Amino acid sequence: MxxxxxxxxxxxxxxxxxxxxxxxxxxxxxxxxxxxxxxxxxxxxxxxxxxxxxxxxxWYPLLTLPMFIFMGYVLSESKIADDLYKMFHVWMGGLRGGLAIGTIGLMVLISAMNGLSVAGMAIGATIALPELLKRNYDKLMVTGVIQAGSSLGILVPPSVVLVLYAMIARQPVGQLWLAGAIPGLMMATMFIIYIAIRCRLNPDLGPALSAEERDVGWPEKLRLLRAGLLPVVIFAVMMVPFVNGWTSLVESSAIGAIAAFLAAVLKGRMTRAVFETSVRQTLAITCxxxxxxxxxxxxxxxxxxxGAVKAIENLFTEQWGLNPWVILILMQLSFLVMGTFLDDTAMLVIVAPLYVPLVGALGFDLVWYGVLYTITCQIAYMTPPFGYNLFLMRAMAPPEITIRDIYRSIIPFVGVMVLALAVVMVFPQIALWLPDYVYGK
Known part of the structure; x- marks a missing residue:
């Protein structure tokens, strides 16, 4: 045969x-x-x-996986993540669409704590969504915001999906995380710009909070700022030594896990239930x-x-005469199709044995392609009819938000993500500059 x-x-x-x-x-x-x-x-x-x-x-870097997952669950289960939203609520509520913009900020920080989009979706749907609806935010706007923001979890470091890609593609995890940082922040910024413009043109989509709600006094504002920025401090304590070359990636992940655990202990929130849930979830996801x-x-x-990869390469390039960029775009389109019925890990492990060697043979950078794959997975997560995030939102949203509302809500955000994907494809240095700078020192 x-x-x-x-x-x-x-x-x-x-x-x-x-x-x-x-x-x-x-x-x-x-x-x-x-x-x-x-x-x-x-x-x-x-x-x-x-x-x-x-x-x-x-594979030594695999030790980072349980460390980062444990860190994320400790911060979320101990309700330290709740303080983030309270901070954004007070500090940004006076802007039109300020709470929606704050929700994107919340999602970025949750992504930096956990590395999984499911965690961002759960926290956004349970903490942010009720508050936004209660303050008369447009339900299509807020539903789209939470879905788009939660998708950042598989791009912003420490992304668990990029750890999986690193293992399969045999690329350095640290380079992939650094490669995802600027595109992830760029996409979050694009979301914020879109929200600000829409709410500026139509204030009913995201009304500002009343002066009474915002006037809590400077002592309380500063207290919330300190509490809300604690996850940022933990992330900095973990990543700064790694970026400067003082620690390895595994050592930095251990620092992050210990810092999160100590923060929960010092705030009096490390109960037996929190610890047991965090350990159980860490073991389950790691396994x-x-x-x-x-x-x-x-x-x-x-x-x-x-030798199937070589055969497919010859078919595309020699027999069909396709341009390498055409082949790359067809690969990304296939991820969008698969995303209608598979999650990101399933998509990767199904096609990675074929796609990853083919991308390398075509002359593309595999670290850069890892970012493209991740962004495309984010888009596939939110693409009807069977996007993964769509059904997560349907399961967590209140009854007044229908599946039709959820489908309609993501259209503009998918447009923003497609634009971000195109920008990273056209300008690869957006993804490659930071890892080149850090690892080239």
Missing amino acids: PYELIAILMFSTMMLMLLTGQRVFGAIGFVAVIAALFLWGDRGGYDIGFSAAIKLMR MFMWIILAALAFGAVFDGL
Whole structure:
């Protein structure tokens, strides 16, 4: 049987298993192992899975994963994240759309604490959404704000998704995080500019708070500022030594986890329930990602052995004569299609064995492509009819916000994200300048 046909059969079998509701790592790992056994027999098939497991266990930066997840859950479960919103509420409520702008700021900081979009969505829907609706903000505006802001969690460091990409693409985690920082902040700024302009043109979308609500006195304002900026201080304590080369990435992640734990203890919020929930969630998510990475490595090893990547490259470039940029754009469009029924990790591990080597063969920077992939995943998360974030919002939103409202709310924000993607594609240095500067010192 031709190797190209084997590759197609592997992909189609994997997609069929996913459509039946099988777990992502189970479907990918099963196809990889069965294909290896048929192609290379008992000895070769077992060796591929075993070598993937050893490679995973030896990958030192993987230790950052539980550290950052633990840090995020400690800060969210101990309600330190709630102080952030109170700070934005008092300091920015006087602007038209100020609370919506503050919500984007909240989401950026939550992303910097947790690295998962689900955490941002949960906090935004439970803390920000009721407050915004109570103050007569337009429901389409606020629903879109929370969905768009929560999507920043997979781009702003410490992004857990970029850790997964780093392992599969064999790229440095630190470079990928630094590469995602400026595009993530740029996208957040673009969201804020859009909100400010819309609320300036139509004040009913985001009315300013009354003077009575904002007038809490300077002592209270300063207290809220100190409390709200605590996560920023924790993030700075963690990242500044790493950026300056004083600590490794793993050491910085340990500093962040310890700093978050001590902050919760000093504020009297580290209860047994908070600690137990944080540890349980950390173990659950870490194990999930490890199984996914293991399955992806095994699948990729089979693909490398088949030479399928070289065959696909020849098909695109020699037989069809496609320009490398056309191929890159087609890859991004395929992520948008897959995003209608898969989450970001599933999308990555399904196509990474094919896309990542192909991107390198076409002459593109794999760190830059990791940022493009992440932004495209953010867009796919919010694209109807089955965007991942759409259903998360539907599950958390009050009854007066319908699924039609949720679909309509994301249209302008998806437009902003597509613009951001185009800017990063045209100007790669937006993503590459910071890692080049830090690692070039």
